Amino acid sequence: MKIRIRRFDGSKSWWQDYEVEAKERDTVLDILLKIRERQDHTLAFRHSCQMGSCGSCGMVINGKPSLACQTRVLELKTELIRVEPLYNFPVLRDLVVDLTGFVGKHRAVKPWMIRRNPEELEDASSEFVVTPQQNMSFVQFDYCIMCGLCDAACPTMALDPLFLGPQALAQAYRYVADPRDEGLDDRLEVLDDAHGVWRCHFAGSCSYVCPKGVDPAKAIQFLKKDILKRRLFRSKKESSSPATLPKVEKVPDNAPHPPPFDYKFEEVSQA
Amino acid sequence: MEQLDFDVAIVGSGLAGLRTAIEIMRKDGGRGKVRVALISKIYLMRSHSVSAEGGTSAVLFPEEGDSFELYAWDTIKGSDFLADQDAVWRFVHLATQEIRLIERWGVPWNRREDGRIEQRWFGGLSFPRATYAQDKTGFFEMRALYDTLLKYEGWERFDENFVTSVVIENNQFKGFTTIDLRSGNMRFFRAKAGVIATGGAGQLYRITSTAASSTGDGYGIAYNAGLYLKDMEFVQFHPTGLVPKGLLITEAARGEGAYLVNRDGERFMKRYAPSKMELAPRDIVSRAIMTEINEGRGVRDEASGLDHVWLDMRHLGKEKIERKLPFIREIGLKYLGIDIVDQPLPVRPTVHYNMGGVHTDINGNVQSPSGPVRGLWAAGEAACVSVQGSNRLGSNGTNECLVYGYIVGNEVYNYISNERPEPQSASPSVLEAEERRIFSEVLGRESGGEDVYELRDELKDTMEKNVHVYRNEAGLAEAVKKIKELKQRYKNIRLSDRGRVFNYNLQHALELGFMLDEAEVIATGALLRKESRGAHARIDYPNRDDANWLKHTLAVKGPDGPQFSYIPVKITMWKPVARVY
Numbered sequence: 001m002k003i004r005i006r007r008f009d010g011s012k013s014w015w016q017d018y019e020v021e022a023k024e025r026d027t028v029l030d031i032l033l034k035i036r037e038r039q040d041h042t043l044a045f046r047h048s049c050q051m052g053s054c055g056s057c058g059m060v061i062n063g064k065p066s067l068a069c070q071t072r073v074l075e076l077k078t079e080l081i082r083v084e085p086l087y088n089f090p091v092l093r094d095l096v097v098d099l100t101g102f103v104g105k106h107r108a109v110k111p112w113m114i115r116r117n118p119e120e121l122e123d124a125s126s127e128f129v130v131t132p133q134q135n136m137s138f139v140q141f142d143y144c145i146m147c148g149l150c151d152a153a154c155p156t157m158a159l160d161p162l163f164l165g166p167q168a169l170a171q172a173y174r175y176v177a178d179p180r181d182e183g184l185d186d187r188l189e190v191l192d193d194a195h196g197v198w199r200c201h202f203a204g205s206c207s208y209v210c211p212k213g214v215d216p217a218k219a220i221q222f223l224k225k226d227i228l229k230r231r232l233f234r235s236k237k238e239s240s241s242p243a244t245l246p247k248v249e250k251v252p253d254n255a256p257h258p259p260p261f262d263y264k265f266e267e268v269s270q271a
Numbered sequence: 272m273e274q275l276d277f278d279v280a281i282v283g284s285g286l287a288g289l290r291t292a293i294e295i296m297r298k299d300g301g302r303g304k305v306r307v308a309l310i311s312k313i314y315l316m317r318s319h320s321v322s323a324e325g326g327t328s329a330v331l332f333p334e335e336g337d338s339f340e341l342y343a344w345d346t347i348k349g350s351d352f353l354a355d356q357d358a359v360w361r362f363v364h365l366a367t368q369e370i371r372l373i374e375r376w377g378v379p380w381n382r383r384e385d386g387r388i389e390q391r392w393f394g395g396l397s398f399p400r401a402t403y404a405q406d407k408t409g410f411f412e413m414r415a416l417y418d419t420l421l422k423y424e425g426w427e428r429f430d431e432n433f434v435t436s437v438v439i440e441n442n443q444f445k446g447f448t449t450i451d452l453r454s455g456n457m458r459f460f461r462a463k464a465g466v467i468a469t470g471g472a473g474q475l476y477r478i479t480s481t482a483a484s485s486t487g488d489g490y491g492i493a494y495n496a497g498l499y500l501k502d503m504e505f506v507q508f509h510p511t512g513l514v515p516k517g518l519l520i521t522e523a524a525r526g527e528g529a530y531l532v533n534r535d536g537e538r539f540m541k542r543y544a545p546s547k548m549e550l551a552p553r554d555i556v557s558r559a560i561m562t563e564i565n566e567g568r569g570v571r572d573e574a575s576g577l578d579h580v581w582l583d584m585r586h587l588g589k590e591k592i593e594r595k596l597p598f599i600r601e602i603g604l605k606y607l608g609i610d611i612v613d614q615p616l617p618v619r620p621t622v623h624y625n626m627g628g629v630h631t632d633i634n635g636n637v638q639s640p641s642g643p644v645r646g647l648w649a650a651g652e653a654a655c656v657s658v659q660g661s662n663r664l665g666s667n668g669t670n671e672c673l674v675y676g677y678i679v680g681n682e683v684y685n686y687i688s689n690e691r692p693e694p695q696s697a698s699p700s701v702l703e704a705e706e707r708r709i710f711s712e713v714l715g716r717e718s719g720g721e722d723v724y725e726l727r728d729e730l731k732d733t734m735e736k737n738v739h740v741y742r743n744e745a746g747l748a749e750a751v752k753k754i755k756e757l758k759q760r761y762k763n764i765r766l767s768d769r770g771r772v773f774n775y776n777l778q779h780a781l782e783l784g785f786m787l788d789e790a791e792v793i794a795t796g797a798l799l800r801k802e803s804r805g806a807h808a809r810i811d812y813p814n815r816d817d818a819n820w821l822k823h824t825l826a827v828k829g830p831d832g833p834q835f836s837y838i839p840v841k842i843t844m845w846k847p848v849a850r851v852y
Contacts, residue, residue, distance in 0.1 A: 010772055011354040012450045024574060025606065026517070037724040041776040042768040046313070049482040051518050051602060053410055054317040078496055092453065099314060100428075107654065112422040113377045121375050122297070124368035128375065139379045139405075142414060146316050171418075243387055249422035256397050257344035260844040 001073065003031055003044070004053045008091050027067035028081065032071045032095075046199040052211060055147035059095050060084040065149040086152040092188035093103045102148055105164050108190055109172035114183025120242065128180045128240040131134055141174035141219050143212040150216050151158055152207035162195040166206035166216035169197060174221035176226055192231070197224050272448070272457045272700050277308040277427075280447050280460040282434045283468030283489065284311035285318035286409065286672035287651025287679075288354030288510065290369075290761040291466050292363065294680020296423040300690075305687050307426040308460055310449060312433040312484060312778070316417045319332035319391055319470055319482040320672065323409020324394055324598065325523030325671070326401030329366035336347035337398040339363050343844065346667060348538040349395040349552045350660020351805035351815065353502070353823070353840055358633045358656045360844065362674050365826045370402050371674040377415040380404050381595070391595075393666040394524040395552035395852070399526075401666040406521050406598045409669050432458065433778050436705050437492045438466065438649070438697045442639060446698040447492075448705050452778065454772025457706050463692045464683045466651040467629055467637070468676075469495060472789050474782075475624040477478055477731040478577075480512050480519035491651035492783025493629045494792065498639045500833075501655040501824045503627035503789070504796035507663055508740050510556035511582050512621020515575035515751050516696065520582060520599055522665040525549040527595055530583045531560070532615070533568040539580075554662040554806045555852060561740045564619065581615035586611075587770040602730055608642060620740055626663055626806060627793075630825060635679040645766035648682060650675040657823065660840075661805025714777050714786075723780045726757055726764065730783070733757075738794050742832055743810045747798040754791045755832070761787055792826045792833045797840040799835060817847050 001022045004015050018035050029047055040215040048056040051070045057068040063084050073081065089097035096099050115121055150166040151157050157165050162163055164172075175181045197220055205257045206216040281288050292309050299305045311318065312761060329673055330337045342363040347354050374380055374388065384522045403412040403772040408565040419425070431751055432449040435457070438446060446461040446834055472487025473479040483835055510531075511520040525531070531549050533539045543559040544551035551559075552839055560580050569578035584592060584599075589612045596611075603609040605614055629649040630638045633656060637647040651672040657722055686692065737746035761784060768776035802816035803809050826833040 009770070036775070041723075041766065042770070044775055046317075048313055048317050049319060050323050050516070051322065052605065053407070054313075054319075054482060055323045056317050068714065072605075077660075096773050103315075106420045110422070110582075111418045113375065113419070117806050122372075123375065124371045127371050130379075130382050131385065132382045134386075135379055135382050139274065141413060142377075142379055143407075145321070145410075149592060175377070180375070180377070182438045184346070186421040205552045240386075246334050257348070258848065260340065261846070 001081070002079065003083060005080045005094070007094050010093060024074060026073050028061055028071045028073060028083065032068060044093045054146060055145035058086050058149050058152065060087060060148040061154065065152040067147060067149070067211045070211055086148055088152050088157045089148065090156065099148065102151060102167065106170040106171055109164065109168045110183060110187050111171045111175060113175065113178070113181055115187055116182050123242065126243045129243045130179055130240055134179045136265060138174060138177035140231040141177060141214055142172055143214050144171055144174070145212055147211065149209045150209060153205040153209040155203050155205065156199055156201055160195060163199045164190065164196055167222065169200070169223060170214055171220065173223040177221060181237050182237065184226060184237065188227065188230070188234050191223065192227050197227060212263055242260055245265035272459050272706055274459045274461055275308065277304045277460060277462045277467065279307045279464045279683055280310060281307060281466040281468060282310045282447055283318070283470060283651070283653065284315045285320035285468065285470055286310055286412055286416065286669055287412070287653070287676045288466070288468035290673050290676025291468060291650055291680040291683070292426055292461045293416060294677050295419050295421070295684050296425060298681065298684040299425060299761035301424070304427045305425065305684060308429055308450050308462065309426055310429045310432045310460065310561050311436065312431065312488065313542040314430045315428055316413060318413065319485050320669070321410045321413045321481070322482060322519060323407045324519060324521035325526065326403035326408050326666040327370060327412070327669040328393065328396070328400045328664070329370040329402055329670060330363065330400060331367060331390065331402065332389060333372060337400055341397050342400065343399050345395055346658070346664055347845055348850060349662055349664040349852055351662055352414045352821065353657065353660030353804060354842040355633070355657050356845065357841050358658050361633065362658050362671065363545040363639040365677060366670045369670060369677060373412060373673065376715050377402055378411050391523060391639050392550060393664070394522050394525065394550045394556065395547070395664045400524065403523060404634055406523055406596045413671060431704070433781065434469070434488055434492055435468070435709060435781060437470050437496045438701055439644060439647065440698065440852050442641050443695065445643055445695045448702065449669060450709065452773050455774060457709065459696060459697065459702055461697070461767055463695060464646045465648070466679055466683060467647070467653050468640040468656065469653045471625040471652040473622045473787065474792070475731065475734045475786055475790050477597060477735045478512060478517035479622040480509055481622065486782040487625070487784065487789045488627060488785050489649065490789050491568060493637070494788050494828050497828060498637055498644065499630035499827055500792050501627055501630035502513050502657060502661070503625065503792045503825050503826060504800055504824060505620060505626035505661045505808050506738070506793060507553055507626060508620035509623035510553055510560055510620055511618040514572045514579045514617040515579050517603060517621030518606065519621065519623070520602070520616060521596070522553070524582060524584055524596055525598055527591065528587055531556070532581045532583055533563045534570045535568060536712065539563050539568070543615040544852040552662055552664055557740050558808055559844035560620055561829055570617065577619060578616040578621040581620045583615040585613060585615065599750040622665055624668060625652060625829050626655070626657070626659045626661060628653050631656055634682050635675055635764065636682065646686065648679045648680055650679045655725055661807060683701070709781070713764070714766060714769065715778050716765055719765045721760045723766070723776065724763055726761060727779070727786070728756070730757055734790060738797060741810050742797055742799070742809050747794055751791065751798060754787060754794060757793070758787050795833055796826060796835065821847065
């Protein structure tokens with residue numbers, strides 16, 4: 001089979017064709033590795049986990065932003081496979097793009113747990129109470145592997161470089177939707193902005209390309225709703241509280257191990 | 272060489288590196304007194320920790336029968352009594368706080384109906400204490416740590432900086448040298464304290480569950496700096512790697528009730544671990560699968576020619592699979608087109624974890640032949656304390672990263688703030704020599720014709736063939752000989768990419784240099800250890816030999832390969848007994 005790759009060496013860019021033998025289970029990543037290891041050591045691309053968890057190998061395959069490690073060649077059903085670097089990102093070399101702005105936008109939405117009493121975040125004595133149903137209400141948005149496919153697919157990103165983008169906004173919602181978080185007000189300044197949630201026109205292409213089912217488009221619409229409710233109706237969120245643990249008088253002795261011999265351990269420090 | 276000054280330089284941005292950085296930031300309390308560089312050869316959040324799936328053990332429910340003592344016993348028995356028991360005792364206590372802290376930072380642990388954290392069974396446990404977030408536990412832990420670190424100022428990220436050496440003079444840490452992949456230029460991270468958190472070396476093998484980044488660079492730099500590597504012959508094979516590549520199918524599948532069956536449809540574990548069955552520790556299950564395959568009861572995968580057994584989850588039902596094992600279902604569907612709801616998965620042992628690593632004391636402080644190295648620590652899979660002994664229990668890897676990130680973060684912070692070490696500087700000749708090694712001897716070499724990827728393939732084939740689950744004298748000797756040959760040929764490698772920007776050809780060549788050293792230490796250590804213990808199974812010495820081999824292996828670089836010595840195991844609670852499950 002033939003694969004056509006968009007290359008860039010820092011000054012000029014060109015298309016380069018490679019002829020490769022593909023096996024039934026091969027992914028596009030397998031093909032790229034074969035090329036780099038057997039034909040052309042200069043081909044630059046990122047990859048790591050090879051199982052769709054690390055987010056390294058995002059690229060545009062036959063026009064669609066995809067993870068190379070999860071795209072099986074035979075499923076593409078084309079004679080020629082066309083591979084390009086992610087759209088909407090500056091290219092550094094071949095398929096390697098600059099993620100500096102991308103990770104900066106993620107950080108800008110304060111993607112961490114915020115509590116009105118910050119000491120609760122440093123207390124290791126128990127967990128917050130969260131029911132399985134509450135857990136399911138936000139966990140989908142925590143699947144984000146930061147591969148950048150959604151931002152590459154987003155038509156608004158192409159027009160407005162200051163737009164926070166589906167990745168960052170979905171991650172803002174991941175925390176806003178978390179019953180343990182109390183930080184919507186702290187995030188309003190960046191989210192409730194012309195380059196924030198309101199710039200999204202709900203094209204939905206982010207959700208179409210997301211390899212992990214995060215559904216950023218849905219997250220952004222929910223975020224709009226939460227922001228409106230807060231702005232218009234001053235609505236307050238009911239957040240989780242830390243669990244109260246039962247007092248344990250004596251550990252039941254059902255241990256299958258032999259009795260330990262006498263040894264004095266130093267005190268174990270706890271945070 | 273560009274020089275950058277920091278108080279602390281951490282190489283590696285997986286769970287151990289992130290947790291260390293966070294602990295230093297927490298202790299610093301936003302005062303900005305301790306400046307940290309977080310250095311990674313890939314992008315932060317891409318580290319292999321994201322692939323940890325099944326769970327993280329901790330004692331959370333003493334009222335239901337769990338205890339620190341029980342957890343310590345499970346870990347020590349699982350280690351085949353090679354773990355240091357004082358380190359395990361401390362480790363099991365600190366795991367509890369780590370689970371709850373990262374819960375408060377956002378990890379979406381699966382929950383019980385009462386809103387408390389849910390736990391499940393894992394291999395070798397006497398209580399279901401594997402705390403989990405679906406089957407993406409490591410991923411969610413990474414997310415929470417990465418995001419939490421973002422809220423602090425006072426640290427800087429150096430993505431895509433490949434570490435080439437650790438500089439130590441007079442047993443004092445001076446800094447790390449790296450290549451910035453983006454510019455292709457070298458950097459010297461001059462720091463008062465350093466932390467090696469670079470993970471393991473699963474890429475030494477062909478069939479592996481590890482990411483391409485798992486080349487054990489931390490082992491390589493430590494070994495080349497004259498530090499000890501400890502217990503490297505103990506390489507963990509995870510029993511259930513997906514055929515053909517060895518992608519990880521979590522032990523939690525068996526924790527939730529999956530069966531292992533051979534070609535006759537028999538649950539063969541009844542012959543190897545009648546009481547624990549599929550939930551015996553990993554070394555035992557991996558040996559059982561290889562025995563089934565070797566004795567002709569495996570199944571042949573026609574496309575790859577690999578023999579395997581089946582992992583059957585059909586009886587678990589769709590609802591349970593979706594709630595507790597969604598990623599495994601996704602992997603089966605995406606890579607083999609198999610839905611685990613109605614078909615079993617083809618699995619065989621896959622390289623997963625290095626029990627050994629950079630030799631540290633109980634506080635993570637790195638040890639050299641001239642004593643503790645001032646200012647240098649190691650944490651996580653890169654380090655060997657040893658908490659894991661000769662076989663790590665499933666669900667004990669991620670928490671070693673968390674616990675030792677916490678311990679080392681504290682140690683480093685206290686060292687900087689209490690001992691007030693002076694800024695260090697390295698001899699210019701050392702840095703010049705390193706720059707020459709990289710740019711002239713590797714990147715710029717005009718002569719020679721050896722190819723990086725061909726040598727790497729030969730190394731992987733050798734390890735796969737001779738340093739696998741079962742080992743013997745002849746195979747190991749052959750491996751050592753082959754590795755020495757490859758090391759000679761490595762001196763003649765020639766790169767075809769001569770550019771500076773994102774030169775992966777150069778990175779892979781430098782990684783291969785480390786991998787050859789690691790392989791030599793592993794194979795030679797395995798050849799010398801004439802017993803079977805944990806993950807090290809010698810066909811010619813099938814029994815554990817406590818009289819002669821209840822000791823840790825130390826390897827240090829000599830003029831013609833590794834030199835070995837041994838130190839005792841710290842036995843404080845339990846004397847070794849027969850290990851039956």
